[in-house]
Amino acid sequence: MFDLHRLRLLRELKHRGTLAAVAAALSYSPSSVSQQLSQLETEVGVRLLEPVGRRVRLTEQAEILVAHTEAVLERLGRAEADIAASLTDLTGTLRIASFQTTALTLVPTALDLLRDQYPHLRVHVTHMEPETALPALQARDFDLVLAEEYPGNPYPRPAELEQEDLLEDPLHLGLPESAHGADADGPMTTLRSLAGHPWVMEPEGTAARHWAMSLCRNAGFEPDVRFETTDVLLHLRLVEQKHAAAFLPDLVWSRRPPTVTLRRLPRGQRTRRIFTVVRNGSSRHPAIQACRSALLRAATQPSDHAPGQHD
Template identity: 35%
Template structure:
């Protein structure tokens, strides 16, 4: 019998989450894809692992037994990878990193160039995900590390078994068409009557900006709801409203846009999260150190704020 680690990871997630839909969401697959892979796992094992109870699928006794062993097997694979990496002293290591758009555009290019020149054996592969999904992907084993954001008004919940290292602190700026708001700095309360361009409150970013405006005494009037900072900036530059943009987001700023500081700064913290079992990985620690140093060179270190 040959067991697929990929399918065992899906079984583990089904055991943890309780439903195929929840397991699929956590693993960033469709429910149909997960169901097909679990059905193949059943054929591989030659025993019934699941049974349908109403609309739900639950594990049989054999399924529970295999799920328990799946936890041990997947943990053992990670420990083995760590042991080999330590023995090789990071001679050749590939790390999978979850990123979001502004980090990918503003921070990673320089950081990855530095890693390539100083640590040629470390290779970083990236996958863009919403910040809200990155930590789950690390906890599930799909990624080795991921960038996440915390706002004072919307802290990012930490998944069980994860640790975090702070990388940078960014300011948020008001973005508007050139010349429309003066030179700044500007008080957040002075922006109450303007039309806004912002992402939905389902994101931590959208929640945080709305909460900050409420503290400043007004409720946002959202004229255009868009999810990417780059899109919001282009719309702001065209005079369709105002938006908020982070320091790293300014690397994507279009021509014809002003970025104004706030009289009372709003900030957000960028961190790298990783599984606690990976804490001893030399390559992981080297990547974190290089990214943190790169952020500091850009003036984004916590010590500088």
């Protein structure tokens, strides 16, 4: 019988990449992690790690073990969900990762609902972009992640993760006052008229940046990106202060009236999909179900206005 604790360390190494990262995540010393994995190699009777420069990588046999460990952990997750469902009170800690606009708009309302209905459930929320949060979910640092998907830029869907749609969030072209003359014939023409204007976008490597760059290039120009940040509120402020053009989602206004002039985007590019992601086997957990239900209620609350825009 293989030791489950050591198998989990091997799995952690696959997801985190280095012995030092595993040690830091689990509050062990690197030498302790290395010793435990050496003992696992002895138990299994085959080599599990091989050196690559100063690092190590998993052998084919180690990958086989990790796949079985994932199945065992998923089964244990189902057992945990069944135990929680058998109790009359919902307790414990739910760890959520959320990107900025949902953290500002949906999460606080969902927290209100959860506090009222499940006062003994402790909810821990971390502001984190999906590109970082989803691997951390696989590594079991979180229980639920709020993520986004832009038109034409689908997220990979690992077999060990489950997605559930939350809402479609409209996207707009935000114009600074200095670019009001860009009001032209149709969305693509309006977008093309901003070819020489400064832009604010999210950093390289994010799904939002890839989508935004593709949209501008399809309009026939390379945007002059002078400002880069994941802070969408800063995007809005730079448009308000006439420093940049930007692509802005509805949620940035938190159901308040828009503060800048908006234009429609080309067809097929007008909404982003927002969804929740959990590990396989955990979607039956009462805390996960309660959180998803609260987020859905927050997302479907009636809006007091519809952002103004023109074709």
